[in-house]
Amino acid sequence: TRTSRPQRILKAVQTKATVGDPQSVITAIDHFCRHREWAMNVGDEKGSILDSVVNEVSPVTVLELGTYCGYSTVRIARLLPPGACVITLEFNPDYAAIARQVIKWSGLEDKVQLVEGASGDWIPWMKEHFGVQAFDLVFLDHWKERYLPDTKLLEECGLIQKGTVLLADNVICPGTPDYLEYVRNSPHYNSQYYRSHLEYTKAEDGLEKSVFLGY
Numbered sequence: 179t180r181t182s183r184p185q186r187i188l189k190a191v192q193t194k195a196t197v198g199d200p201q202s203v204i205t206a207i208d209h210f211c212r213h214r215e216w217a218m219n220v221g222d223e224k225g226s227i228l229d230s231v232v233n234e235v236s237p238v239t240v241l242e243l244g245t246y247c248g249y250s251t252v253r254i255a256r257l258l259p260p261g262a263c264v265i266t267l268e269f270n271p272d273y274a275a276i277a278r279q280v281i282k283w284s285g286l287e288d289k290v291q292l293v294e295g296a297s298g299d300w301i302p303w304m305k306e307h308f309g310v311q312a313f314d315l316v317f318l319d320h321w322k323e324r325y326l327p328d329t330k331l332l333e334e335c336g337l338i339q340k341g342t343v344l345l346a347d348n349v350i351c352p353g354t355p356d357y358l359e360y361v362r363n364s365p366h367y368n369s370q371y372y373r374s375h376l377e378y379t380k381a382e383d384g385l386e387k388s389v390f391l392g393y
């Protein structure tokens with residue numbers, strides 16, 4: 179049967195990128211998705227905003243919700259200092275299998291913990307299973323209708339503390355209206371919108387950065 183799009187993305191990485199060179203992996207995926215087949219990676223334009231937030235926060239512990247092919251996982255992990263790590267959750271086992279290989283090709287497997295499963299099932303176990311106290315940065319890029327319930331779940335589980343930064347993809351396209359309303363109106367968050375475009379297109383999209391102010 180035909181290969182899947184994630185399999186074709188992995189092939190582009192394995193033919194165009196250099197093992198151990200995360201930037202070449204990022205460039206290979208962006209080139210493939212801009213010139214061959216669109217795919218739902220955060221992309222180069224929003225990816226630069228993601229980079230700037232990671233550099234600003236310099237997180238020790240990152241949670242990514244929605245791995246897909248590992249493009250944003252590689253973007254984040256390549257900027258982390260030794261000892262820091264990103265835990266990334268992926269629901270779809272086929273995507274997870276591809277992402278593991280993309281992360282390995284980039285040479286960043288020591289900074290990444292890829293967990294297969296649904297966010298709602300795994301978040302309550304984060305402290306116990308991974309010894310996480312709280313996350314310094316959470317990148318939300320999974321089911322858009324899960325952004326709000328999972329944010330509330332992270333709060334309830336004590337995984338968000340004063341200073342934790344939430345960075346949400348796709349707040350315009352496909353859109354996460356209930357999440358936006360919550361973080362923008364809550365007295366416990368300081369929120370700002372980074373206007374950009376839907377990956378590899380001219381459509382408007384953006385990232386919402388929300389800093390938890392404490393209770």
Ligand SMILES: Nc1ncc2ncn(CCCCCNC(=O)c3cc(-c4ccc(F)cc4)cc(O)c3O)c2n1
Pocket residue numbers: 218219220243244245246267268269270295296297298319320321322324347348351352376377
């Ligand atoms: N709970 C849980 N836990 C863990 C999980 N892991 C995966 N999932 C399921 C997530 C499935 C993929 C999520 N991402 C998107 O849907 C997405 C879509 C577009 C897009 C598409 C078509 C258009 F015309 C325009 C824009 C663009 C983006 O940048 C997107 O990120 C999970 N769920």
Ligand SMILES: [Mg+2]
Pocket residue numbers: 218219220319347348
């Ligand atoms: Mg996205």
